[in-house]
Every structure is written in C-alpha cells, then in structure tokens.
Amino acid sequence: MNRLLKAAAITATAILASGSAWAADCPVTVLDPFDLEAGDINSIYDCMKDDLAAGYASQGSKVAENYRNWTATATRMAVAGPHGSRLLLTFANPIGAETYLKFEEEGVNMPAGSVLAKESIKIHKKKKKAVAGPLFLMTKVAAGELPDTNDWRYDALTPSGKVMKIKQSFCHDCHLGFEDQDYLGYPVEEVRVSN
Numbered sequence: 613m614n615r616l617l618k619a620a621a622i623t624a625t626a627i628l629a630s631g632s633a634w635a636a637d638c639p640v641t642v643l644d645p646f647d648l649e650a651g652d653i654n655s656i657y658d659c660m661k662d663d664l665a666a667g668y669a670s671q672g673s674k675v676a677e678n679y680r681n682w683t684a685t686a687t688r689m690a691v692a693g694p695h696g697s698r699l700l701l702t703f704a705n706p707i708g709a710e711t712y713l714k715f716e717e718e719g720v721n722m723p724a725g726s727v728l729a730k731e732s733i734k735i736h737k738k739k740k741k742a743v744a745g746p747l748f749l750m751t752k753v754a755a756g757e758l759p760d761t762n763d764w765r766y767d768a769l770t771p772s773g774k775v776m777k778i779k780q781s782f783c784h785d786c787h788l789g790f791e792d793q794d795y796l797g798y799p800v801e802e803v804r805v806s807n
C-alpha cells in the first residue's frame with residue numbers, strides 16, 4: 613500500500629472507531645455538564661438528535677428503531693450524575709409508560725414487557741464537543757425469570773448501534789438503590805413529564 617492510501621485507510625478506521633461516522637459531534641462552550649442551562653441542552657439535542665437515533669438503529673435493533681415513537685418521560689435531556697454525568701433522556705414503551713409516568717416512590721410494580729430506553733450524550737471536555745453516548749435499556753421480564761436482577765434485564769447499545777457487553781450486576785447494583793420504585797431512578801424532578 614502506498615503512503616497516501618495507507619493514511620486514508622487509517623483515517624477511515626479512526627472515524628469508524630470513534631463513532632463519529634454517526635453522531636455529528638456538536639461544539640459546546642460550557643464544558644461542565646452540571647453548568648449547562650436548559651437552552652444549551654436544547655441546542656445540543658437539536659444538533660445531535662437525528663444522528664443519535666440513526667446511529668442507535670443502524671445495526672437493526674428493533675427497540676432502537678422504535679423508541680422515538682414511545683413516550684418521552686422528560687421535557688428535555690438533563691444531567692443526573694450517574695451514567696457518567698451524561699445528558700440523559702428516557703423514553704417508555706406503551707406497556708410501561710402509564711406506570712412509569714406516575715413517578716411513584718413506593719410500591720411501584722412495572723408490568724412485564726415494559727421497556728425504558730435512555731439516550732445519552734457526553735460533553736467531551738478536551739474536544740469541546742458533545743458526543744453520542746450509549747442507548748441504555750431496561751426490560752421487565754416475566755415474574756421470576758431473572759431473580760438476580762428482580763426481573764429486569766439491562767442492555768446497552770453503542771452510538772453506532774452495536775450491542776455492548778455489560779454485566780447485569782454492574783447496572784443492577786446501583787439500581788438496587790431504588791428498590792421501592794421497582795429499581796427505577798427516574799429523570800431529575802425539574803424535567804419530569806406529568807402523567
């Protein structure tokens with residue numbers, strides 16, 4: 613391979629590896645995610661949202677193809693802290709939406725078949741850009757099917773739609789803190805959509 617071709621091949625590999633083939637990385641001026649105002653967050657989302665959904669759906673995941681038609685559980689993305697201080701926005705499928713949107717703090721029991729899909733965007737401080745993060749998923753299975761995780765299955769897709777290898781216990785150990793809410797963390801209060 614001559615040197616030019618080699619350079620081109622390396623660049624192509626780098627683009628694919630970084631996922632930037634999908635998410636149009638959007639420049640940001642505020643670098644601490646906790647300092648972002650609602651307006652900043654909405655501009656970032658406007659810049660990223662089309663490529664975000666297209667990237668998640670690009671490997672044929674049915675959930676990734678559908679979740680944007682589900683119910684958004686918040687008025688906009690927000691930063692909760694966990695999940696790597698990323699901007700987060702959760703969608704609930706038709707089976708789960710009604711119960712989820714009550715945001716009850718006790719005795720919550722999500723119906724089997726509920727799916728929560730949570731988009732994420734990270735503020736990359738060095739690059740001064742917003743970059744796509746994983747699509748995080750929780751699926752409620754039939755009672756008794758997954759006793760180790762209280763019948764929740766955790767999944768995640770990369771920004772380019774690939775299934776991530778995750779440890780169920782990694783996710784559930786933290787979600788265990790929300791036991792009375794059927795292990796759901798809910799969006800931060802100021803952005804919750806009321807039922």
Ligand code: HEC
Nearest residue numbers: 692694728730748749750766767783786796797798799800
């Ligand atoms: C360190 C704690 C922590 C870990 C680890 C964690 N989560 Fe979460 N998760 C939260 C919190 C807090 C929320 C609610 C905040 C928000 O979504 O704005 C949440 C929300 C979610 C939601 C939206 C439904 C809900 O709970 O309201 C999904 C889906 C989700 N997480 C999936 C995952 C997956 C998949 C993993 C593992 C790869 C994981 N989580 C690991 C803390 C954690």
